[in-house]
Amino acid sequence: MGKRRNWYLTLGLVLTGLTVGFGALGLVWTPYSPTAPSAADRLAGPSLAHPFGCDHMGRDVLSRTLSGAGATLSIALAVLAIGFVVGVVIGALCGYYGGVVDALVMRVCDAVAAFPSVLLGLVVIAVIGPGKYNVILALGVLFIPSFARLTRGEFLQYRDRDFIRAARLMGVGGLRILFRHILPNAWPVLLSGLSIGFNNAVLAEASMSYLGIGVIPPDTSLGRMVSEAQSYFVTAPWLVLFPALVMILMILGAGLVGEGVRERMGEG
Amino acid sequence: MKQILKRLGLLAATLLLVTVLAFVAFSILPGDPTNSILGLNATPEQTAALRERLGLDLPLWQRYLNWLGGLLTGQLGQSYLYEMPVSQLLGSRVAVTATLTAMSFGLIVAISLPLGILAARHAGGWIDRVVSVLGQVTMSIPNFLLGFLLTCLFSLILRWFTVGSFSAAAEQGLGAYLGYLFFPALSIALPRAAMTVKLLRGAILGEMGQDYIRTAYSRGNSKGRVLWRFALRNAMIPVITFLAMTVADVVAGSLVVEQVFAVQGIGQMLVSSINSRDYPVVQAIVALIAVVVVASNFAADALYRVMDPRLRQR
Numbered sequence: 001m002g003k004r005r006n007w008y009l010t011l012g013l014v015l016t017g018l019t020v021g022f023g024a025l026g027l028v029w030t031p032y033s034p035t036a037p038s039a040a041d042r043l044a045g046p047s048l049a050h051p052f053g054c055d056h057m058g059r060d061v062l063s064r065t066l067s068g069a070g071a072t073l074s075i076a077l078a079v080l081a082i083g084f085v086v087g088v089v090i091g092a093l094c095g096y097y098g099g100v101v102d103a104l105v106m107r108v109c110d111a112v113a114a115f116p117s118v119l120l121g122l123v124v125i126a127v128i129g130p131g132k133y134n135v136i137l138a139l140g141v142l143f144i145p146s147f148a149r150l151t152r153g154e155f156l157q158y159r160d161r162d163f164i165r166a167a168r169l170m171g172v173g174g175l176r177i178l179f180r181h182i183l184p185n186a187w188p189v190l191l192s193g194l195s196i197g198f199n200n201a202v203l204a205e206a207s208m209s210y211l212g213i214g215v216i217p218p219d220t221s222l223g224r225m226v227s228e229a230q231s232y233f234v235t236a237p238w239l240v241l242f243p244a245l246v247m248i249l250m251i252l253g254a255g256l257v258g259e260g261v262r263e264r265m266g267e268g
Numbered sequence: 269m270k271q272i273l274k275r276l277g278l279l280a281a282t283l284l285l286v287t288v289l290a291f292v293a294f295s296i297l298p299g300d301p302t303n304s305i306l307g308l309n310a311t312p313e314q315t316a317a318l319r320e321r322l323g324l325d326l327p328l329w330q331r332y333l334n335w336l337g338g339l340l341t342g343q344l345g346q347s348y349l350y351e352m353p354v355s356q357l358l359g360s361r362v363a364v365t366a367t368l369t370a371m372s373f374g375l376i377v378a379i380s381l382p383l384g385i386l387a388a389r390h391a392g393g394w395i396d397r398v399v400s401v402l403g404q405v406t407m408s409i410p411n412f413l414l415g416f417l418l419t420c421l422f423s424l425i426l427r428w429f430t431v432g433s434f435s436a437a438a439e440q441g442l443g444a445y446l447g448y449l450f451f452p453a454l455s456i457a458l459p460r461a462a463m464t465v466k467l468l469r470g471a472i473l474g475e476m477g478q479d480y481i482r483t484a485y486s487r488g489n490s491k492g493r494v495l496w497r498f499a500l501r502n503a504m505i506p507v508i509t510f511l512a513m514t515v516a517d518v519v520a521g522s523l524v525v526e527q528v529f530a531v532q533g534i535g536q537m538l539v540s541s542i543n544s545r546d547y548p549v550v551q552a553i554v555a556l557i558a559v560v561v562v563a564s565n566f567a568a569d570a571l572y573r574v575m576d577p578r579l580r581q582r
Contacts, residue, residue, distance in 0.1 A: 043346065100317075111285075112283065114513075114561055114565045115516060115558070115561055116516050116517050116519075116561070118520045118523070118524065119516075119519070119520045119523065119557065122523070122538065122539075122542065123290075123293065123550075123554055125542070125544040126294070126550055127294065128291050143426070146367065155456075194476065197330035200407075205408050206410050206412075207410060207411075207412060207524045210412050210527070211524060211539050212526065212528060212539065212543065213539065213542060215545070223410075224415065226412070226416070230416075230528075233416070233419075233424075234419070234424060240416060243415070244413050245351065247413070248408050248409055249408075249411075251408040251409075251410070252404070252405065252408035255404060255407060255408055259404070
């Protein structure tokens with residue numbers, strides 16, 4: 001058992017490192033301009049000059065995959081940042097203080113979390129319109145409930161433990177108890193929640209961009225690239241292959257990390 | 269009995285809230301839908317007449333009540349774009365998506381139960397390891413990409429079906445219709461099935477470590493019998509709840525996958541209506557899906573109570 005546990009975490013961390021590194025690189029550097037068309041290179045296959053080939057407008061697919069991965073990554077991280085920070089604060093307050101507000105907030109969270117994020121994302125985008133920032137806003141808000149529920153469960157567990165009571169007796173303030181005494185204990189669970197959230201964020205963004213209601217040109221993302229490449233699937237499969245591969249490895253990496261963290265917790 | 273009534277009341281309240289949100293969200297949008305129907309050269313009289321015909325001159329709450337009344341009697345309003353009743357527009361498409369959803373769900377159950385039990389039975393062995401690695405990879409492939417892969421293999425290489433021939437297949441009879449929907453259903457089902465396998469395996473192994481299992485062994489039951497007669501019964505409780513909640517994800521999945529395989533279901537209609545701002549259609553589809561999601565969650569909760577007697581007293 002010992003070996004396999006490390007194997008999940010290690011492989012997950014390596015894959016996550018590689019794909020995140022790839023996306024981060026794409027944000028600052030690409031070999032060619034990801035948007036500059038070139039008539040001579042239309043649908044050119046993979047070659048030394050263009051390792052991933054060129055798309056229907058002669059744009060370098062490696063450059064586009066790099067910047068698409070960067071966009072997908074930054075959208076996913078921004079979504080997580082909104083959902084996680086707001087969700088943890090709401091969940092912490094609800095779990096620790098309880099009461100009517102807690103019951104109400106959790107009802108709302110249950111209702112929202114019952115709907116798949118792609119579906120709600122679609123509805124929100126239908127109302128506020130597509131585009132990179134609207135996608136971040138929509139998904140970010142939709143990710144709050146799941147983190148709030150997760151955090152609340154953890155805080156509820158620690159609320160009446162002896163070490164928290166002792167802290168209260170010593171006159172430690174509410175906020176300090178929440179974030180200095182309870183939060184560190186909740187980290188392992190929140191961490192595995194983050195990896196699931198990352199997966200869902202990448203998936204939701206990809207699905208929405210694939211449907212044409214996510215990122216809009218000239219912005220690109222991995223999902224958008226797959227969507228654009230669909231009609232050239234037969235003649236130029238590399239247009240789908242490379243962005244798809246990066247997307248799958250990104251999700252696989254985060255999934256394995258989550259798996260590794262969970263198994264490690266189960267052991268401890 | 270009181271419990272059931274309370275739950276049903278809660279269900280009705282949730283459904284009502286969902287319809288209010290679906291309606292209000294699309295009704296308070298800036299921009300007058302009559303502009304997009306009549307064009308910019310319409311005279312004020314034409315606009316006023318159309319507004320009256322569409323019922324847009326009424327206050328919001330009255331429009332909502334009319335819409336809700338229509339929803340209950342199957343009248344979903346008038347599409348701006350196609351100028352025909354939404355119910356007529358959606359009729360055949362709802363059937364398509366419902367079939368696709370049902371097939372996907374059937375596949376999830378058919379794939380995950382045997383594999384989950386097999387993996388748990390041989391926990392730690394090579395079957396278990398292969399299932400777990402394959403599952404982890406399958407879970408990481410978004411359903412629309414899986415759709416691509418299946419298209420590539422079965423349509424382009426093996427030529428078992430032609431992408432985009434759905435309406436032709438539908439006319440050839442039920443066999444061809446269901447045959448075309450098989451691969452879309454598979455792309456929706458596989459990632460969810462992988463999750464279910466993992467959950468079921470974990471649940472069975474969790475039960476196998478309990479005291480009552482040791483007692484069952486001590487009374488001379490074989491491993492297979494202990495697993496089927498004792499552990500599986502309890503292990504199925506979380507799995508069935510998970511499956512009921514999966515319905516919502518399967519519906520969301522079909523919205524996306526319909527696009528890959530060019531299946532004329534409500535997903536395609538939803539996306540194109542969002543793009544063309546045909547809000548009555550969007551409202552109707554959203555309300556429809558919301559009802560399915562809320563109802564399946566209700567079913568999950570009810571099933572949980574029926575199966576676990578410990579919960580009934582509370």
